[in-house]
Amino acid sequence: FQITLLPGDGIGPEVIEKAVQILQIIEKFTDNRFHFSKELIGGCSIDANGTALTEEVLNACRQSDAVLLGAVGGPKWDNPDSNIRPEQGLLALRKGLKVYANLRPVKVHPALMAASPLKEEKLSGVDMLVVRELTGGLYFGEPKGRSIINGQEHAVDTLIYSEEEIRRIVKMSFELARNRRKKVTSVDKANVLESSRLWRKVAMEVSRDFPDVILEHMLVDTASMRLVTSPSSFDVIVTENMFGDILTDEASVLTGSMGMLPSASLGNGKPGLYEPIHGSAPDIAGKGIANPIGMILSAALMLRFSLQMEKEALMIEQAVNRTIADGCRTADMGGSLSTEMMTEEIIRRIH
Amino acid sequence: FQITLLPGDGIGPEVIEKAVQILQIIEKFTDNRFHFSKELIGGCSIDANGTALTEEVLNACRQSDAVLLGAVGGPKWDNPDSNIRPEQGLLALRKGLKVYANLRPVKVHPALMAASPLKEEKLSGVDMLVVRELTGGLYFGEPKGRSIINGQEHAVDTLIYSEEEIRRIVKMSFELARNRRKKVTSVDKANVLESSRLWRKVAMEVSRDFPDVILEHMLVDTASMRLVTSPSSFDVIVTENMFGDILTDEASVLTGSMGMLPSASLGNGKPGLYEPIHGSAPDIAGKGIANPIGMILSAALMLRFSLQMEKEALMIEQAVNRTIADGCRTADMGGSLSTEMMTEEIIRRIH
Ligand SMILES: CC(C)[C@H](C(=O)O)[C@@H](O)C(=O)O
Ligand SMILES: CC(C)[C@H](C(=O)O)[C@@H](O)C(=O)O
Numbered sequence: 093f094q095i096t097l098l099p100g101d102g103i104g105p106e107v108i109e110k111a112v113q114i115l116q117i118i119e120k121f122t123d124n125r126f127h128f129s130k131e132l133i134g135g136c137s138i139d140a141n142g143t144a145l146t147e148e149v150l151n152a153c154r155q156s157d158a159v160l161l162g163a164v165g166g167p168k169w170d171n172p173d174s175n176i177r178p179e180q181g182l183l184a185l186r187k188g189l190k191v192y193a194n195l196r197p198v199k200v201h202p203a204l205m206a207a208s209p210l211k212e213e214k215l216s217g218v219d220m221l222v223v224r225e226l227t228g229g230l231y232f233g234e235p236k237g238r239s240i241i242n243g244q245e246h247a248v249d250t251l252i253y254s255e256e257e258i259r260r261i262v263k264m265s266f267e268l269a270r271n272r273r274k275k276v277t278s279v280d281k282a283n284v285l286e287s288s289r290l291w292r293k294v295a296m297e298v299s300r301d302f303p304d305v306i307l308e309h310m311l312v313d314t315a316s317m318r319l320v321t322s323p324s325s326f327d328v329i330v331t332e333n334m335f336g337d338i339l340t341d342e343a344s345v346l347t348g349s350m351g352m353l354p355s356a357s358l359g360n361g362k363p364g365l366y367e368p369i370h371g372s373a374p375d376i377a378g379k380g381i382a383n384p385i386g387m388i389l390s391a392a393l394m395l396r397f398s399l400q401m402e403k404e405a406l407m408i409e410q411a412v413n414r415t416i417a418d419g420c421r422t423a424d425m426g427g428s429l430s431t432e433m434m435t436e437e438i439i440r441r442i443h
Numbered sequence: 444f445q446i447t448l449l450p451g452d453g454i455g456p457e458v459i460e461k462a463v464q465i466l467q468i469i470e471k472f473t474d475n476r477f478h479f480s481k482e483l484i485g486g487c488s489i490d491a492n493g494t495a496l497t498e499e500v501l502n503a504c505r506q507s508d509a510v511l512l513g514a515v516g517g518p519k520w521d522n523p524d525s526n527i528r529p530e531q532g533l534l535a536l537r538k539g540l541k542v543y544a545n546l547r548p549v550k551v552h553p554a555l556m557a558a559s560p561l562k563e564e565k566l567s568g569v570d571m572l573v574v575r576e577l578t579g580g581l582y583f584g585e586p587k588g589r590s591i592i593n594g595q596e597h598a599v600d601t602l603i604y605s606e607e608e609i610r611r612i613v614k615m616s617f618e619l620a621r622n623r624r625k626k627v628t629s630v631d632k633a634n635v636l637e638s639s640r641l642w643r644k645v646a647m648e649v650s651r652d653f654p655d656v657i658l659e660h661m662l663v664d665t666a667s668m669r670l671v672t673s674p675s676s677f678d679v680i681v682t683e684n685m686f687g688d689i690l691t692d693e694a695s696v697l698t699g700s701m702g703m704l705p706s707a708s709l710g711n712g713k714p715g716l717y718e719p720i721h722g723s724a725p726d727i728a729g730k731g732i733a734n735p736i737g738m739i740l741s742a743a744l745m746l747r748f749s750l751q752m753e754k755e756a757l758m759i760e761q762a763v764n765r766t767i768a769d770g771c772r773t774a775d776m777g778g779s780l781s782t783e784m785m786t787e788e789i790i791r792r793i794h
Contacts, residue, residue: 179634244605247641251600290598313692341664
């Protein structure tokens with residue numbers, strides 16, 4: 093398998109190195125072989141090439157079986173007025189790979205409940221999968237720009253969705269729900285937005301093909317409340333790009349283990365894009381103390397979704413679970429293990 | 444003072460009646476006189492007039508000093524495909540009164556911490572004011588509609604802001620922050636949205652006139668996390684309409700006392716619009732058990748912002764605080780007081 097590594101900025105390179113180490117251990121248990129090639133994205137790509145993602149790198153990604161991404165961005169490239177910004181690389185990569193579905197599983201590990209901002213009674217049974225539309229909506233809609241109207245500067249962004257864009261992601265959510273608790277919560281703002289009314293209509297159409305899965309509609313403002321008041325009531329959540337950006341981040345802090353959460357971005361063919369949900373954490377970059385678990389679990393999702401190596405994905409996930417249950421903790425989890433030590437603890441538990 | 448009452452649907456009429464009762468008590472302490480007139484909005488207006496807000500009612504509101512609103516909506520009018528829906532009345536009212544700033548104070552009452560989904564250590568010091576832009580953005584931008592492109596149905600909403608729309612609300616936020624802890628957090632998505640980049644630029648311009656107030660910019664996804672992980676770090680939050688809808692609801696459940704939270708919607712002149720943030724709660728409507736506090740505190744905000752009766756606003760707020768401290772609780776707060784009994788407890792403490 094050809095795997096493109098995009099370490100990116102900040103702690104990205106530190107954690108991606110550990111995911112590679114884990115995958116090299118996994119190789120010993122299978123006949124599959126991983127070939128890694130490293131490319132630039134984000135701030136480091138801006139420094140080297142003047143753009144956050146070059147056409148060559150995008151092509152290299154397209155030709156591989158899967159892409160592992162660390163994180164992009166940092167104070168050096170932080171000027172929002174600049175025309176060239178690290179996150180453009182991420183957006184161009186998502187669009188270029190046509191990975192329209194961003195999957196973020198959020199599950200609370202019993203040993204980590206104390207670290208959650210929520211009361212423990214709210215946490216038991218929290219096990220949701222947020223499916224965010226990733227290549228449409230306000231992020232990419234045209235027109236998008238500034239203009240002067242009656243002497244006043246105006247800025248516009250466009251929230252546009254086609255039936256087909258909605259159908260494919262809702263369908264994927266139903267398929268994923270089938271292997272889980274068989275409930276899909278479709279989040280929209282159908283009482284205000286035209287795009288949400290189309291979203292809701294298509295969701296209802298798709299649901300007819302999945303009589304075994306329950307479809308529930310929820311307004312985005314209600315969803316932002318329920319995530320806090322009853323997070324365990326959710327199974328699969330599906331929503332459009334901007335709502336998904338907000339709700340996935342909200343969901344990710346509930347468990348108190350943000351540094352541990354992985355994500356997978358999938359399209360219809362290969363390759364998939366896998367990245368931890370944490371950022372580049374410039375404040376701790378270079379110190380060797382970043383939590384590698386989000387990145388390592390992203391590699392596990394890669395094995396599952398892009399390389400059809402379910403058994404090996406589980407090997408990694410179980411090793412991580414045991415490591416946590418045994419009390420191993422990096423700084424963000426309230427412990428003192430380095431990135432390297434945490435990775436070694438996980439490796440010791442892979443079998 | 445001429446006050447228009449819009450009881451609306453569900454528990455709206457039950458709680459607005461109690462706010463009126465409180466205001467009639469307040470009258471005894473002042474030379475001011477309140478004249479109330481009752482009008483229809485929402486589902487009841489649809490039933491009576493075929494529209495959620497008539498031109499006559501809007502005009503009556505415009506000619507009054509302040510408008511008190513209960514809540515709109517209910518299962519009877521819940522079909523999102525219908526062209527006539529209760530919340531259209533609310534949106535038309537906001538737009539018609541030009542109340543561009545929705546203020547939602549969120550403060551945790553020490554006696555109610557147990558009811559919060561958050562751990563108690565997260566709650567101490569939570570005292571924020573969310574200022575949401577209310578008459579622009581995705582809610583009202585044009586084009587908004589459906590069309591067929593290449594045989595595919597598409598739906599579009601438009602997120603548009605002018606400098607002036609941003610400036611007036613940011614300015615109001617800074618003015619409000621001056622009388623508080625002197626910090627404004629401006630929430631946007633400047634790494635993706637053009638409208639957010641204009642928002643950020645204008646916010647920086649406005650901040651120059653308020654050297655005593657700190658301006659902080661925060662991405663909306665980060666804000667949705669920080670509201671849960673460190674709610675006490677916020678003072679005034681200002682944001683655009685859709686982000687504000689999501690974040691205010693998220694903020695409102697943190698304290699565990701959603702039924703108690705008021706809101707004020709203000710424009711440049713009179714009248715202001717005052718409503719509790721809870722909905723019409725059709726499940727408990729007609730039972731006499733709704734919590735009247737959100738509505739009563741909205742009446743207090745009306746005294747403060749529209750009628751310049753700060754002393755009397757404080758009388759109500761202090762009476763409510765004492766009532767809670769003394770252990771009075773409606774059903775939603777885990778107690779058994781009826782709407783009527785809770786109101787009487789508050790009245791007994793007004794002096
Ligand atoms: C960096 C940014 C453009 C990105 C997004 O908004 O999609 C990030 O917040 C995410 O969620 O992956
Ligand atoms: C009912 C709905 C249109 C409204 C809104 O989205 O503004 C409500 O959610 C609110 O926050 O007041």
